[in-house]
Amino acid sequence: MAEKMKVLAITGAKSPVIMEVDRPQPGPKEVLVKIDGTAICTWEQRVYVTGKFKMPFLGGHEVVGHVVEMGSKVRTREFKVGDRVAVSVINTCGTCYYCRRGEENLCVDSYANLSEDLGMNGPGGFAEYKVVPPEKLWKLNDDLPWEYGTFSEPLACVCNSVRKTDIKLGDDVVVIGGGIMGMFHMMVAKLSGARVIMSEIDEARRKLAEELGCDITFSPKEKDAVAYVKELTGGRGADVVFDTTVLPAVAAQAIDMAGKMGRVVMYSSVIPADPIPLDANALHGSEKVITGSVSPSIQSFDTAVRLLNKGLINPQKLLHGVFSKEDAVEAFETSIRPDTYRVIIKF
Ligand SMILES: [Zn+2]
Ligand SMILES: [Zn+2]
Structure with missing residues (x-):
């Protein structure tokens, strides 16, 4: 029988629900990541407030975790089992006009079908585990507070913007x-x-x-x-x-x-x-x-992780708090207050 994992899905306006689904298995060229925490961004806030998206919505695209299993054909010198990693969940097809030009944040297929295998919709970071290809992972320094890793994605979006x-x-x-x-x-x-x-x-x-x-x-x-x-x-x-x-x-x-x-x-x-x-x-x-400017490119994600790892950007004052997935309603309600910046849900 397949192992199970918990996910935090939104089933309607103001209705986050913990569900149990099959834990994904990494293929030979994939990596299994145990998610440590995922921040709530505007996209997830909007779906939480309005309930407008194909349900159930499995949000979460600002993700930090650690590597628990590498497929037999994964070859990388960048990280190993046990390492903490920032996760890019954006989908890039690798073959479209924009991907071929290294502008994969403009991929014609981005954000499509990211949680399809779980029977859900959305980027899929509000979960205990996620399977990703190795090129979507960046090693975070051991001495970097784990919460800071969730800032890789928003900072990467900004690095893409500034690069222009x-x-x-x-x-x-x-x-x-x-x-x-x-x-x-x-x-x-x-x-x-x-x-x-x-x-x-x-x-x-x-x-x-x-x-x-x-x-x-x-x-x-x-x-x-x-x-x-x-x-x-x-x-x-x-x-x-x-x-x-x-x-x-x-x-x-x-x-x-x-x-x-x-x-x-x-x-x-x-x-x-x-x-x-x-x-x-x-x-x-x-x-x-x-x-x-839209979404992060591979290059801007790389820049963002370097800025965080080296302490050149310190996001500490932008982190409002960490909530358990059982306190999801409180977490979402806190995140939509105008006086808060980032709220993280722990997995
Ligand atoms: Zn975001
Ligand atoms: Zn593409």
């Missing part, structure tokens, strides 16, 4: 929004040698950003954000702007804040998905570049 902007020493970078993604953008931009300006309404978040090294913070409720950024940059506008908020009106402001040759990244999806006006003449005259 080619920040130079002394650049002025604006980060709009002081949620976890805004904080990571600020921290990575600081490491890249920029002066970072954060626009954030909430005072506690602004204070935290400053504690974490942000040079200037302001509230867009108290100041005209575009005018203030121009004032701070000698009238030019910023070299780089990251918009981590969901509002279409803010996306338009992000473009206005950038100076000539400025790079603007629409990091977040926008809700409602309304189009924004775009002044083609202003683009013509300024050579601004407007782009987006």
